Amino acid sequence: MRFTTNAYPREQRRDEWRFALQRAQFELVATGEDVYGELVSLTTTQEIRFCRIIGMAQSLAIDGALGQPFFWLAIPLEGRMTARCEETVLEAGEGDIVFGGTRRTVFEMPSDHRLLIVRVPQAHPLLKSRTPMPETIGVIGADMTAARMIAGLLRSVADTMLDITEDQLRLVEVALPEFIAATLRDTAPAKSLGGAAGGRAALLERVFQSIEMRLSDPDLNIHQIASEHGISSRYLQKLFETHGESFSQYVKLRRLERCRLDLGSPLYAQRTISEILFQWGFNDSATFSRAFRDRYGVSPREYRKAPDREAPVELPRRGRPAHAREARSSEAENLTTPPGAEDLSPPPVEVRHHYLPARPDTIHWGFFSRNLRPALEVRSGDFVTIETLTHHANDDAERMIEGDAGAESVFRWTAEGKAVERRGAGPIDASALGRGPGEGFGVHICTGPIHIEDAQPGDVIEVRFLDIRPRPSANPRFVGRSFGSNAAAYWGFHYSEYLTEPRHREVVTIYEVETEPGRRTVAHAVYNYRWTPQTDPSGIVHERYDYPGVPVDPETIEKNFDVLRDVEIPVRPHFGLVAVAPAHSELVDSVPPGNFGGNIDNWRLGPGAKVFLPVQVPGALLSIGDPHASQGDSELCGTAIECSMTAHIQVILHRAKTSSPFIRELDYPMIETPDEWVILGFAHGDYLKELGGTAQSDVYKNPSLDPAMRDCFRKARRFLMTLRNLTEDEAISLLSVGVDFGVSQVANGNWGVHAVIRKALFTS
Incomplete structure (x- = not known):
């Protein structure tokens, strides 16, 4: 940093x-x-x-x-x-x-x-x-x-x-x-080291130093160290017991730590695991492997290969069910590796960890563009901790913005101007509808873009989501608590189907998202309110929820706290938007998804999942945003629980010429979880190409699930024929009897359908 x-x-x-x-x-x-x-x-x-x-x-x-x-x-x-x-x-x-x-x-x-x-x-x-x-x-x-x-x-x-x-x-x-x-x-102070206690502490410190100098000696034992310091073995063992461990436990932990450091160092990349363990006093590879796994949660070989030493990531093994992987891994752990066999493993790849905060200079609001200057440059395999902000935070600024320096800097808006002027892909002079710069043709705060070194059109990038956590409130009144907003807005599927008056209303519900460790993670409604005309700091009145980031004046709304009593919403943190830059000459609205990814709005894109995106421009220019605490299939009222999130991700580049056929033929976004493949279909798979010069307006006209279902079916069929080498007849039968199709979203103009293919369907 x-x-x-x-x-x-x-x-x-x-x-x-x-x-x-x-x-x-x-x-x-x-x-x-x-x-x-x-x-x-x-x-x-x-x-x-x-x-x-x-x-x-x-x-x-x-x-x-x-x-x-x-x-x-x-x-x-x-x-x-x-x-x-x-x-x-x-x-x-x-x-x-x-x-x-x-x-x-x-x-x-x-x-x-x-x-x-x-x-x-x-x-x-x-x-x-x-x-x-x-x-x-x-x-x-x-x-x-x-x-x-x-x-x-x-x-x-x-x-x-x-x-x-x-x-x-x-x-x-x-x-x-x-x-x-x-x-x-x-x-x-003399008091803390005085008397018998001080003498024991000084003696034990000298013992620690002696052990450290002799860790490489496989014959190191308590009798040797006790004799060196003129005390009995029994007394030395009692000294260790005062610290809650035995002499042998301490020596083993120090040797394991030394081995871990060497396994992670490029200086020792050419040494075998056997050479390293023998160097630090172990004399049995099987015993060392078990002790290493017990201590660090992974085998020595997995630790050396894992790009992230602190959070080892299993490399994908396509086509094998999760239970079969676990069984195979368990069998492998019981085998003793012959000395020198580790030489067959490639040396570890040097990777880096980056931090990408959400600030005015690291986000773009409501649009994608191949001409955006990267906020960060990474290599394949690098890790990124990335902050994302929900564009709905001003629905309750007191809970979601106040005191948060990053959010305040992005949402800053006074009569003199905004910290982020453009909010959408519309005209900057607001000449279309007069709502504000960008016109709200696109609404999402996107962190990035991230330039991936060597990525070229035809390649595929894989984004692994290792962890996603809600951003806590920085307001002292709500410190440590997280909040999100759900807007039942005019673009929602429900809007023309109201039963009660007033028939055309927009309702915002504020949720608290629990994040306390060790507890079931749920969200509870705090209150809701009906949207009332809001005058933004530039003096424009918004009769509807029609421009992103408009501050809601709490004096103009009536809060209803008696809402959704005895209801708990399971929290499923995920990102609604993950996109590479489209190969398009103009600014692209962030709302409709497409073959570049974008606003796909599928809750399965959470921790442990990965998404594959076909690269369209050099460097890929990856952006992430629209963070959600929870969403159901369909996102019916137009939004999820929109909640700012911070994620830990890894970016992998798959080159077109060297990747498997499965990767080479992937020309649409796809999600993979530990148990499923999720194929994403849209009403227009590549709407920017299909609809021509008026694509960004026509995509909103006459939305339908029929073409989305057809697009999803065709992609899933090709996926099964490519991945599992099924015939077309086999693929069609399997899609009907073993695959679940569902509605991803009916809120983004380019409506979406997904196919969930469970890996457990395949026995080999």
Whole structure:
């Protein structure tokens, strides 16, 4: 992550700086009128995070109890700093090191400064059992030997953060916890180390260091270490038991961690797994494999091959049912791999992780274009954490926008203008209907586009959705809670079918989306209200819900809180819109889906699913938006529970010339889940080509499910004939007796039908 306020107009710098600090888990407490800040952040594979902050006079806060508890170090590289934690106040100058744990601490910098802050998870194996975490903040003076040593290491990292390689950083992440453990022991108050307890702690620290130096010795045992330190084996075992583990358990965990680091390092890509495990003192590959899987959840081979070391992803094995994969995997685990056989595995592919926030410069609103400048460039296999915002957030700005720097920056709209002027593919001067720039011909806030290196027309990109989570409210009144909106709007299928008066009404329902871990995830209606004419900040009156992002004045609506009592909606987080840029010369409305993907609105595109999209322009230009907390098949009233979401995705490029026939023939979007293939059909499969120059208006005329069903049938037939090598007669029979067809959506002009093909249908 790299950020500088110089990229923004002066009036936006304070908000953008606060948002950048929030992303790095800092709180901006105070700053002057003129704001300058630069933030560079990187995280190692062991979740050690380095943040270099350059700025003018300001105050920041850090709270080690938020999320995963962590221990932190802060070193002023230039300038002075005051640290305040409850009643403790410490002064620090250049070279001093301030440290602390889970209690909130405020750093006050009275002038220009350059600061490095390091966070280490308290669960780190070298800290959690060896060193008591400090109760409050402390300081290691620059004149102390320990401070000079660790400060030299940290200053080197700070000076090279933009150039340091992964392998150089790996050396730091191995050494740094050792430095921290030794420094905390040497600087601990005499009371905490005094007497017998202090003697035992010092002895155990020397034992840990001896073990670390001898991990590669397969004959390492407790008797050897006890003899070296002049104590009995029984006494040494009791020392370990005071930390809740045995000597052998500790040695095994340290050896496993060393092996894990080597398996993930390109420096050792040419070494076999057997060579690595023998290097660190294991002498049996089968025992090592079982221990590694028990510790990290995957086999050593899967860990080495997985592009994402922290969340291994199974590579697709098409055509084999899930239960057969699991059985085959279980059998393989019971086989002992001959030494050297791992050499047949390809070396791990270098991949990167990117963070793409939702800001005015990283989103486009309501349209696609092949001429958009990429917000991010990635390679095949890279991971991206991507923020997406719902265009319905202003239905209740108090819950979904207020206090959220990213959302506030995108939705900012005053009488003087908007942060994002164009909202749709219509004329920028609003000459068609007078609703506003873009005319609302397209409504979705799309994050991106993302340029995929080497992607060319004819290729296919695969987007894997590893995790999707609702964006919590940043308003202190609703902190930690998430909300979404459902609008029963004029474009919904129901609109001409009302039974009760008034016959032409639009109703907005606000939902709370529960996200508490360990609980069944559901949504509850909070209240609803009927749309009333809203005057936007530009002075235009909107009689209907006809322009995206119009702020709803709460004084003009009547909230009904007695709504949908005793009803729980299962939460199915997914994205309604995933698209590559169409090969079209004009701006393309974001509402109708097509062969480029787009607003497909199928709830199966959630965590664990993947979508395949045929590339139409160089770089693909992938965009993601229209986040949903839940939706039923059909999206009948026009919307889902529209809720801002953050996703962790992986992007894979399949080249046309080297891919399987199945990939090469894929010229439409398709979803794959662990259990199903979902074929997507539309009333017009390629409406931009089929309907000619008036496609973007004609696609809304006379929508029908008949052509959508026919399109879906034809695609599913071709899919079965290509993937399973079925004859046409076999495919047609199977489609009738074993495949479920359903309505994806009747809200987007180009209506959709899907075919759900269960993988369990195939026994081989």
